[in-house]
Amino acid sequence: MGECVLVTGGAGYVGAHACKALAKAGFQPVVFDNLATGWAEAVKWGPLVQADLMDRAAIDRALADYRPVAVMHFAALSLVGESMKDPGLYWRVNVGGALNLAEACVAAGVKNFVFSSTCATYGDQDGVMLTEDTAQHPINAYGGSKLAIEHILRDYSAAHGLNHVIFRYFNVAGADPEGEIGEQHRPETHLIPLMLEAVAGTRPALTVFGTDYPTPDGTCVRDYVHVSDLAAAHVLGLRRLLAGQGNGVFCLGSGRGFSVREVIDASRAVTNREVPVVIGARRPGDAAALVSSSTLAITDLGWEPQRSTLRQMIGDAWAWAQKPGYSR
Template sequence: MSILVTGGAGYIGSHMVHALVDAGERVVVLDDLSTGFRFAVPPEAALVVGDTGDAALVSRLIAEHGIEAIVHFAASIVVPESVADPLRYYRNNTANSRSMIDCAVTGGVKHFVFSSTAAVYGNPARVPVAEDDPLAPMSPYGSSKLMTEIMLRDATAAHGLGHVILRYFNVAGADPLMRTGQSTRNATHLIKVAVEAALGLRGKIDVFGTDYPTPDGTCVRDYIHVSDLVAAHADALRHLRSGGAPATLNCGYGRGFSVLEVIETVKRVSGVDFRVDLAPRRPGDPAAIVAACDRAREILGWQPRWDDLDTIVRHALDWQRKLGTMNL
């Protein structure tokens, strides 16, 4: 039996593939390489270049490889871009996910782990935000993910597909062994952008909005190390294999840092004082969002290992330096 990882050549997906291979699993990666990289996929995994919306291809992979579980990362993830081009997000994130779920049900796949997002909460009424709190996405990105959550729950009720939905907060850092990391060109993730500014790859960093109702006026987010997030996926898969019930779980650390706090951390860890410009708010950005994350620990037995902003930043810096030596 094998595990199908969609988006497995991308940032988070490639970390998952390495973790699965490390654990001795047979892994098939499906990625269109629009934002992923061949080098990020370990040679022990089979890489298939294709689209998650290609039902014939996905069905063939499920049958040929005896796929037991799907870990579904593939998605478009840039909030402002989703506001500007919503239909692309509903196609890539929602319609393609609907096709994946259909193929899973038809092909007899037992387990489905879905990469969702804290964006489903919108601007939460309370912080930390819990899994049962109201869902009110502020962007097509958040809505596209919420639609997939609903489809997955309905498919489970109708067809018995075991699933775990993991709602990510802000993912950062890199594999501590430096096998993979955030390699996307023109990335918008704050820590990635700040690291590039520290290393002279960007002339400056823009802070979007300084008038939010937060202690320093900038957005507050819960930053989780990518390796801890991947561990939650491995725990989710173990949970489902052992007969665990479907679950929807937050993945964060339960505390937030403002944009300015993150920038100051990058400056301190890197030893570089780079330029910071203040800019207007971007559409779709909530003021503050931090995870209530006890449920993942209780249900999955998840135990984070890298809960430290300095460590997250240092790993991101180390990966960016290594990336600069690679011929991509």
């Protein structure tokens, strides 16, 4: 068995795919997850420590028991609308949990930290290709809490030598092409799985939140990246740290934005079925357009996204949606 990596939120969608990628790369993932939104059934490549990041003693025990060479931090509350209604919850859980984790790493001598951040730290910057140097002006507490964690890591690196790689990405989509894990949230809020549930008839219709944004067709524009490509980038970030190459911040995206209507059109082409749609009001905190460059990740990390086309992401998600899932 290879070197151990503690994966917080490893029972969730992105975290579980990262665990599979870690195992394939020869590492031993240890999942640290409270299972509030994750799935025990998604923990397939190493042990599960069922605990909460608000419990500092539990983090200390996990680090002492497994002695990881690094931490990958995915665990977080991530609903933009909820963060607008209850910002205190996001500051307490996301920032408080990350601070506990960073402090525990320093105390245990764990020097490598890979952080799952978000393009939501940039706020609403329509028409701008987001890069690592773009100014960050979050417009919701979710993005604000993630930016605060980036600042914690910067300060803990300077003060305590906590080396870090930060990945900023937005809409993750698709599913493991081998069909072992896929996208399923409690509650489900992501566009593509909601759309495919409407196509399959397990929900009445897909709600499109707002059609009056300053975009070509009036619906929000987002960049999408395949979850397996994303997981591969995290392994490359880990290897960078273990090789002593220093801190890094990387955006991960396709460099092209797709509107909600374009995603719906692509779904029709993949599934050969219509998508039932109803139009709703804008959601508070939603940016009009977010598109991310990944040039630095490609040139510096050697990242080579393999499946991050809209047709491939929807196709993999559709294949997963037709399999028995964790709650089906």
